[in-house]
Amino acid sequence: MTNDPDLLIIDRILAGEQSAYADLVDKYKSYAYTIALKIIINRGEAEEAAQDAFIKAYHHLSSFHRESKFSTWLYRIVFNTAISYKRKNRQQFQSIDNIIEYGAPDAEGRSEITDKKKYLQLALARLNEADRTALTLFYLEEFSLEEIAEITGMLANTAKVRIHRARQRLADELKIMLKSEALTL
């Protein structure tokens, strides 16, 4: 007998209670959306990719073998869906309104841009998608390296090295950005 509330919900869904799936969507939607957003960068497409991932997960729920946490399994689907979205839409036009607001420098908002968080988001956007996702997973929900490896389809050691290197690259990007910002002031 399991006490994992997710597994109890999954049992209800598999027994035919489709509406119970809304509980799982509500519980994991923000992290699923955040992962998709870190990969795709575009808010509208990230939301669509996250929704598609939830739909795929629902239809493959019977193939979830319960060897890992439901969230790990779900986030792997989100990761793969977002990656294929990005590949498919790489060439497509992106509406400026939909692109994540990382605080493009302008004369009026310059004081706001000095905010550390905005710089961090800008620097994160400059990293490649794998680095960005690994860092996000590591810091956002404090996933273990094994879980990050499972979600992103790499070895745990590779994930560890990737996180270390991504942190260094992020520091380099921040340094470059802060330097150029200082020059424009």
Next chain:
Amino acid sequence: MKKISQAQQNEFSRYLDGLMTPAEQLEFESILAEDKLLKARFDELRFVQQSLLGLRPEQPSRNFTSRVMQRLNEYPAKSSGLSMRSGIFLLIGVLLAVGIGSVLISAGVFDSATTTLGLPHYAVIERLMKRSTPGIPFNGKLVVNIIILLNLGLAWLVLDKAILKPLFQRRMEAGE
């Protein structure tokens, strides 16, 4: 100018991730106190670490859950392997090939392209059949016509799967 080695960068990560023993930490801190370059790099990494620890999840739109629940029975989720842009390019290419083929046919370029393709002669087979191996008639005009027809079929498929279907799907979603 002195550069920071990868081994030193790894030490920074071990310190920041709390993987050093107290003795190692003390030693590391004393090295930092003596080396300004290392200290500056360490401060950059510590700033990144602290900023990353402050990351918060993004929130999707309010109707996220209801939209997922509405779309649960619509499966497989939109999965045309061809993007609309690639579809348009492919369609233009196919129509161009059809146009060129039609122009060449109407100009009579393939009218004289009729011949007989000879098969290799095998003495054993010819002895058994008691006659020489027959040739296969080849009509260039017919072959090009078949290619044009196949291209038209492909153009129709591309138009339907990669352009019209996604277009109507988007309109339906926009109207919801």
